[in-house]
Amino acid sequence: MVINRVMKKCLAIGWVLFSLWSCGGGADEKPGEVLAFVKPEHFPEPTYTFQNNPITAEGFELGKKLFFDPILSRDKSVSCNNCHQQSRAFADTPLHPTSVGVDNRFGIRNAPSIANMAFMKEFFWDGAVTHLDFVPINAIESDVEMDESLENVVKKLNASEAYRTKFKTAFGTEEATAPYLLHALSQFTAMMISADSKYDKYLQGQEELTANESRGLALFEQKCSSCHAGVLFTDQSYRNNGISSDFGDKGRGLITEDEADEGKFKVPSLRNAGITAPYMHNAKFSTLEEVLEHYGNGMVDSPTLDPSFKNGEVVVGIPMTKEEQGDIIEFIHTLTDYTFISDERFRNNE
Amino acid sequence: MKISKILALLALIVTIMSCENDEPQPEEFGTFQLYFDNKVGASELTLSEPGSTNYNYETTNGEKFNLSRFGYYVSKIKLEGPNGELYEDEVSVSASESKGYYQILESVASSHNVMLENVPAGSYSKVTFTIGVAEDGVQEGALGGVLDPAKGAWFWNWNAGYIGMAIEGTAENSAQQYVDWGNGTETKEKTFAVHVGGWKDVTDNENFVNNVRTRTLDFGTTVSVSEELSPNAHVVTDVLKLLDGVNIDFSSTYSVHAPKAGKPFADQLANAFVVHHVHQSSNGHGH
CATH class of the missing domain: 1.10.760.10 (Cytochrome c-like domain)
Structure with missing residues (x-):
């Protein structure tokens, strides 16, 4: 048991080192800020594909900006944060029993907490989605939520110089694209681990x-x-x-x-x-x-x-x-x- | 196991791995082209406008129809030869590309040609490929290239995954009513849409079906790849075989958007793809 714990710690440290090392060619880490996904010891292995989308400070920051930005919705009125609020462990407020989208349209379901999604196999109340990266698409394209097309979100992001710069810093890409948008959001949400109750x-x-x-x-x-x-x-x-x-x-x-x-x-x-x-x-x-x-x-x-x-x-x-x-x-x-x-x-x- | 033993084992593994790198590499490579030629029976496939009542095709059962969209994903292409020749097209996916995945679209002529590069010189007699995007592709998460959902990838939001094959058109007997979706899009009367998707089997649930299929097609002969020789395999994809194979009745089958409903079509994919002929050299083929 003791050995096991030590080994797990070694593995965790190894993971951090590996993450740092594998990001070496990309964005610079901010001094003193180590941003890595560390699995709580008593949690199962994550399901998220970190090998395709290693977490970096810049990717996380971009995901965070996107999460709080209503630019994702058709009329720039609804952000992810509208229905997923930190004070509620990123569930919706009791004032919105079911989600409220653009034009004050009512959804049919209660927005759940999105903590610990990096460990889940399937997403949404009905399990429609099997990978964390694809989760935001449903919220963006639902006509009672953000009522926007993914394509148009990408267009709006590319029209913003600030966003283009952030995508470049985070991923080295000259333009914002849907896969990087989804990766950035996953970096932010995958880090939402609740394991300290x-x-x-x-x-x-x-x-x-x-x-x-x-x-x-x-x-x-x-x-x-x-x-x-x-x-x-x-x-x-x-x-x-x-x-x-x-x-x-x-x-x-x-x-x-x-x-x-x-x-x-x-x-x-x-x-x-x-x-x-x-x-x-x-x-x-x-x-x-x-x-x-x-x-x-x-x-x-x-x-x-x-x-x-x-x-x-x-x-x-x-x-x-x-x-x-x-x-x-x-x-x-x-x-x-x-x-x-x-x-x-x-x-x-x- | 003692640490010394582990170290010894590691050393051994490293040695073996480095030995592998010393193996002689084939010194000669060439290219191989796959040409996907979409047809309706013996006729060339010509796309019509959605809703057009000019029905230029007919099934064996006398169902008159035309096509406004046709295409499919192809991946994991493999060439094999009689002497153990083997070429596996590299599959490498990331947020910026989906190397090894091809979206063959009737409307995009350049998509009909798949150029395989760095094929080891030798003889080849068959090709294997996967139609659709299998679980290992879906579960990679968000990908670029032909799998980018904002750049024309056929992504299914609900029951998330990709449509492996899309057949759309208008049919004389289709029961589809006109629908105005209110956001500038509409569904024209008498149109039909068959979207074959679904990538997983779920125990005790026949509604989750894996409609991804892998086909191996024999050339019936061998062709040679070398620095000078770039052969071409002409693959014919016959829409009529799919529609006849399911005995399509457009009055009841005009809106297929779920794995279970798509399964009969997926089961016909084995018959729909054939290698019509091969050319030893792709030069002068005229495609």
Whole structure:
């Protein structure tokens, strides 16, 4: 175990050195600022293809500028940050239960936290996208979000001398292109690692949980962790958790075109859930109390309801007492990562 | 394992690797050209305007149609010869290029020619290539060149990946109604669009199908590559074979935009590509 830890550290250091070395021919690092993706020890291997897009200070800065710039939208009114705000772990504010796009158009889903995307296999509530680089395209081109074409975004960026210079500094390219735009955004978002909550400190032996939180953790492991699994708190599967029997939004079924997938949505990570209200794909619940009550007593049956909530034909949900629900909620609050939501690197400082 | 053993092993590996570099390199290389000739049965493919009711083609079942767009991605090209000759076209992708990926577009004449360079001198009797963009390409992330979604790549936003082959046109029996999309784009009446995409199989879900296909085509003869000899293989891609192969009925099949719906077309790709003939020298072929 000790050896393992040491080896992991060596590997991490090796990675940093390698990153630095491989960037040697490109942009200069700012003195004293080492910007590298370092996997938290207790996290799984990242899914992101860093070998195609090594993180550099300049690439990250460009991605950050783009993330906060409404230039990505048709009428320059909506930026990524509109629906992904740092104080909410880059989920939307409760004032926007579902996304608000150009011309105040309403989306149909709640914008989730985009922390820890470098570790995810698929993206969006329905898993439409299988690579982080392609994620922004859907937001840019959705007519209820940014309502812009990728092609036109590239045109607008090239019309700006400031952007052309930044693309050149970051990637050595004479003009902004879509792949570099997407790479820059991925550099910024892949760095959004949330792994420093009270729970993480507890795992590392640095902090104790309270009695209630400990009971909550035990209950969580017993009742919730088959889906909200592992340190990412999601098994990344698609399930119907009994929100509705009317699949106005078919969810995963939109992608697979399979009736058996209608009403299924990606199991969300619960990291930072304490600050990412409202909950569920359609923002049905505004508090964690409502969420737990739903799992306890509020499930709606339908042909695709996850079998884990049923006992034969009977919907049983997750039987819990009020007290148990309260303990679980206290545990969920230990997943709030105050370091992440106050990390200067992700703050809009323009 | 002791550190000394690891070091010894490393030294051995390094030695082997450096030995490989000392192997004699083939001293002679040439070029090989693939010419993709898109046809409709025996007829040359001529593109029409979308919505045009001038139906210049007909399927065996009597479905009258024309084509307004036709094309496909080709990648991982490999040439093989009877004496173990092997050439694998380099695939090298990044945000600035997609080397080894080709988008053959009927509307762009220069895209019909794929020039393979640095082919080792020797005899070659068959070619292998992949139609579509396979998982390893999709999962590289954002790429440049013919896979740049802002520069004409056929990227699917939802169910993200690339359309491997696109067949669009107008058909007498198509049930497509006129649609004004409100943003300056429209879908004309009686048009059809077959987009063959999908790059993964998902267990227990027949809607995720891998429609990427790899074909090996025999030349029926051998051609030689050398510094002086640049052969040319004339590949015919027959749209009619695809449409006849699925017994197309445009009254029900006019909007194919999902992996499952595209699978019957993907299954016909084996029949649609043939090497019609080869030229020993590409000089004077006239393409």
